[in-house]
Amino acid sequence: MPTVQEPPPVQAPVRGPRGPAPITWKVLVLCAYASFGGILFGYDSGYINGVLGMKQFKKDFGHSGWVNNPEAHDGYLYESWQKSVITSILSAGTLTGALVAGYFADKLGRRGTIVLGCAIYIVGVVLQVIAQAVNLLIVGRAIAGVGVGFVSATVVMYVSEISPQKIRGRLVGAYQMAITMGFLLSACVNYGTKDYHNTGAYRIPIAVQFLWALLLGCGLLLMPESPRWYVMKEKPLSARKSLAKFRDQHPNSECVERELQELRTSWTNESQQEKNGSGWTDCFHGSNLRRTFIGTAIQMMQQLTGINFIFYFGTTFFETIGIGDPFRISFILAAVNTVTTPIAFWTIGKFGRRPLLIWGALGMCVCEFIIAIVGVVSGRGSTAAHDVLITFVCIYIAFFASTWGPTGWAVSGEIFPLSIRAKGIALSTASNWLWNFIIAFVTPYIVDTDKGDLGVKVFFIWGSTCALSLLFAYFCVYETKGLSLEQIDEMFMNTTARKSSSWRPDGHPSENGDVEMAESQVVSVSYAQHASQLASALQNIKEEEAVIDKETQSGSSGSSESSKST
Numbered sequence: 001m002p003t004v005q006e007p008p009p010v011q012a013p014v015r016g017p018r019g020p021a022p023i024t025w026k027v028l029v030l031c032a033y034a035s036f037g038g039i040l041f042g043y044d045s046g047y048i049n050g051v052l053g054m055k056q057f058k059k060d061f062g063h064s065g066w067v068n069n070p071e072a073h074d075g076y077l078y079e080s081w082q083k084s085v086i087t088s089i090l091s092a093g094t095l096t097g098a099l100v101a102g103y104f105a106d107k108l109g110r111r112g113t114i115v116l117g118c119a120i121y122i123v124g125v126v127l128q129v130i131a132q133a134v135n136l137l138i139v140g141r142a143i144a145g146v147g148v149g150f151v152s153a154t155v156v157m158y159v160s161e162i163s164p165q166k167i168r169g170r171l172v173g174a175y176q177m178a179i180t181m182g183f184l185l186s187a188c189v190n191y192g193t194k195d196y197h198n199t200g201a202y203r204i205p206i207a208v209q210f211l212w213a214l215l216l217g218c219g220l221l222l223m224p225e226s227p228r229w230y231v232m233k234e235k236p237l238s239a240r241k242s243l244a245k246f247r248d249q250h251p252n253s254e255c256v257e258r259e260l261q262e263l264r265t266s267w268t269n270e271s272q273q274e275k276n277g278s279g280w281t282d283c284f285h286g287s288n289l290r291r292t293f294i295g296t297a298i299q300m301m302q303q304l305t306g307i308n309f310i311f312y313f314g315t316t317f318f319e320t321i322g323i324g325d326p327f328r329i330s331f332i333l334a335a336v337n338t339v340t341t342p343i344a345f346w347t348i349g350k351f352g353r354r355p356l357l358i359w360g361a362l363g364m365c366v367c368e369f370i371i372a373i374v375g376v377v378s379g380r381g382s383t384a385a386h387d388v389l390i391t392f393v394c395i396y397i398a399f400f401a402s403t404w405g406p407t408g409w410a411v412s413g414e415i416f417p418l419s420i421r422a423k424g425i426a427l428s429t430a431s432n433w434l435w436n437f438i439i440a441f442v443t444p445y446i447v448d449t450d451k452g453d454l455g456v457k458v459f460f461i462w463g464s465t466c467a468l469s470l471l472f473a474y475f476c477v478y479e480t481k482g483l484s485l486e487q488i489d490e491m492f493m494n495t496t497a498r499k500s501s502s503w504r505p506d507g508h509p510s511e512n513g514d515v516e517m518a519e520s521q522v523v524s525v526s527y528a529q530h531a532s533q534l535a536s537a538l539q540n541i542k543e544e545e546a547v548i549d550k551e552t553q554s555g556s557s558g559s560s561e562s563s564k565s566t
Contacts, residue, residue, distance in 0.1 A: 023164055024248045028171075031163045031246070033219055035174035037114060037155035039212045040121060040148050042182020046311055046334065047205045048087055048141075050190025050327060053315035056201040061086075061134050082134060083444045087312050089138050090145040091437030093124075095430050097149020102426030104150070110158040110226045117150025118217030125209045144209070145433075151216070153429035157421060160413035161226040162246045165484045169348045172413045173406030177345075180338040180401060182212070183311055187334040191327050228418055228485075231263045239263070266486040267418055283420050283427060287492045294476055295412040295428035298357075301469040302408040303435035305364055306462030307400050310393065311337075312440055317447065321375070321456060323386050336394045336401070343402040352481035353407050354501060357473035360403025361466050367396035368463035375456025389456070404469070414480045417489050474498070 051057050062082065097117065104113040124144025131137035156175055163171040189205045196204075224246065230239035243260055244251040283292045309317075310333060318326035347356055371392050378385030416424030446454050454461075478500040480488050487505040495503045 022248075023167060026248045027164065027246060028167075030223060031159060031171045032174050034114075034155055034159050034162065034223065035171065035178050036212075036219070037151040037216050038175040038178025039182040039185070040118075040209070040216065041152050042179035042184075043186045043209060043212060044090060044141075044144060044148055044182070045179075045308065046183035046186035047190060047209075048090070049312055049315050049330060050187065050194065051202045051205055052083060052086070052313075053319060053326060054190075054194050054201050056196065056199065060132075060199065060202075061137065080444045080448050083313075083316070083448075084441050085138055086134070086141065087444075088437050088440035090141045090148070091433050091440055093142040093145020093147075094149035094152060095145075095433040095437060097146035098153040098426050098429040098433055099149075100146075100426075101150045101153040101429075102423040105154050105157060105422040105426070106229075106232075109229050110154050110161065111220050111223060112225075113154045114151055114158065114220050115217045117147045117154065118213040118220075119147070120144075120150060121147025121213045122210060123147075125206065125213070128206045128209075129203055147213070149429070149433060152433075153426045156409055156413040156429065157425045158226055160410075160485070161228040161421075162224075164247070166482070167349065168414070168485075169353070169407075169410045169481065170345045172410040173341075173344050173348055175409050176401075176406035177338075177341045180334070180341045180405070184331075184334040184338040187327075187331040191331050194327050227260070228263055228267075228421075231260075231267050232418060236260070236264065262484070262486055263418075266489070280423055283424055288417070288420060288424070291415045291417075291492060292424055292427060294478070295415060295424055296431035297472060298408050298411055298477065299428050299432035300435045301361075301465070301472055302404050303432060303439055304462070304465035305361075305400055305404055305469060306368065306439075306459070306465070307397070307405075308436060308439060309443055309458065309462065310397065313443055313447070320447075321386075323390070329390060332390075333393065333397055336397050337405075338401075340398040340401040341405060344406040347402065348407060348410060349481070352479050352501065353411050354473060354477055354479045356403040356407045357411075357477055358470055360399050360407070361470035361473060363399035364396050364404070365463050365466035365470065367392045367399065368459045368466060371396070372457055372459035372463060375459070411477060411480065414485060414488055415478065415492070418485070479503075 097120070101113055101117070104116065108116065121144050124140045124142070124147060127140030127143060128137055129140075131140055156172060159172050159175060160168060185208075186205065189208055193201045193204050195201075224242040225238070227239040227243040227246065230236070230242055240251050240256065240260055243263075244253070244256050247256055247259070249256050282288060314333060315326045315330050318329050323329060344356065371389055374385055374388050374392075412428040413425060443458075447458055476497050478488075478491065478497050480491075480500075483491065483505065490505055491500060491503050
């Protein structure tokens with residue numbers, strides 16, 4: 001592919017900031033708004049948890065007459081296949097949408113693909129609202145899932161490409177914050193309608209989904225396309241304008257010019273190397289294979305922590321083991337999830353990705369084994385045991401929300417080179433939804449009393465998978481803190497995961513260390529350079545003054561001798 005040639009600037013260059021562009025409120029709002037797409041994911045995944053526990057929904061879509069079954073509260077119960085399919089079909093749709101989204105993200109652009117996903121999502125919501133039978137409800141959730149797949153795969157890519165390097169991890173992590181807000185909002189709506197004695201009990205929570213899709217889709221139409229996508233499509237002028245808007249700088253400022261040149265150089269180098277093609281098979285060649293493994297595995301491990309067991313089946317599970325008012329408990333858990341997620345905004349930039357994943361997995365592992373042991377020892381009906389269970393479920397959720405939740409998305413959004421970024425992130429997101437589907441489909445069969453009847457013992461499984469997640473994070477995950485997307489490409493070529501925390505990009509300060517320290521080093525170097533230049537200038541001035549004084553004295557002496565001779 002030919003090198004992208006930048007057209008001559010229309011105006012003279014504008015100096016602007018000497019270093020990276022300052023992070024303004026406009027920059028934060030633009031980047032954070034794109035993360036709003038996580039609400040679709042969280043709300044659609046979360047509302048079904050409460051709806052499945054509503055008497056009116058059980059009456060309309062379940063079965064009656066099984067009053068002797070301990071799970072048949074209010075005389076209604078679902079068959080295991082109904083719970084399994086109604087819950088998991090969303091994940092099957094998102095898996096499909098995430099894979100297809102990679103193609104559209106390269107063809108239509110990141111922004112256009114997200115808007116298309118919102119439109120598909122709305123179609124699915126309409127079908128769910130009007131559904132009067134399980135089959136149409138399932139079709140509606142499947143179509144809505146395709147839309148969520150489009151959005152979930154592309155939003156992470158879009159945010160990682162438009163965010164300033166220094167806060168990229170935090171802004172990509174904001175996507176997880178939006179997911180938790182979606183869960184919390186669904187819990188609030190469910191709690192408000194659960195006692196309705198008509199179809200509004202479950203149709204209102206379903207219909208609220210319209211709002212999130214409209215807000216995201218309409219808002220994205222007003223935002224610029226990713227500058228990296230414009231560079232890939234050989235549209236340098238559009239890339240310059242887009243980057244200037246996302247950095248809140250003049251298009252010809254030095255910081256915009258510097259970052260744009262870095263993007264163009266990176267894309268040119270990738271385009272000229274045959275091994276860095278842009279097809280699906282190129283995701284499995286060379287260092288790209290390692291990145292694809294990390295991206296897909298980290299999303300798999302995120303699901304295998306068991307977090308969505310709580311948010312998909314928490315209401316019915318707590319009801320089964322005898323905990324009173326499961327809707328209130330689900331609301332509390334969603335609130336804990338939302339409140340603790342922002343912790344990662346600070347820790348992900350302060351400590352990096354690897355420490356959060358390692359310590360987060362350890363914390364979740366301990367909590368889940370405690371939950372399982374207490375549940376098995378105490379049996380059903382112990383109030384004290386229930387209090388302990390709920391407490392450690394809250395702590396477990398706090399560990400997930402502040403570590404694996406946002407960090408998993410941040411890592412999978414950062415590690416792929418531009419040539420395969422759309423497809424690599426699509427594969428990673430598809431992995432998330434594949435395991436999401438597997439867990440949602442299988443769980444009712446291993447937990448329900450008329451099937452596997454594991455009950456609280458299922459937390460032994462989640463605790464074991466968290467132990468595996470810890471090992472994966474230690475041996476496989478690279479530390480990307482403080483690096484640009486282009487520098488991350490260089491790191492994958494030159495070091496291993498366990499040594500990545502101490503890796504330094506050639507010609508750059510220690511950005512893998514503390515970001516603020518690196519910045520202070522840059523400032524110190526800049527001051528030293530200016531001081532040296534100033535000292536040199538003063539020395540030149542002194543030398544010039546000495547020459548002038550000498551010439552003046554010589555001139556004065558000549559005039560005096562002339563006067564004497566006269």
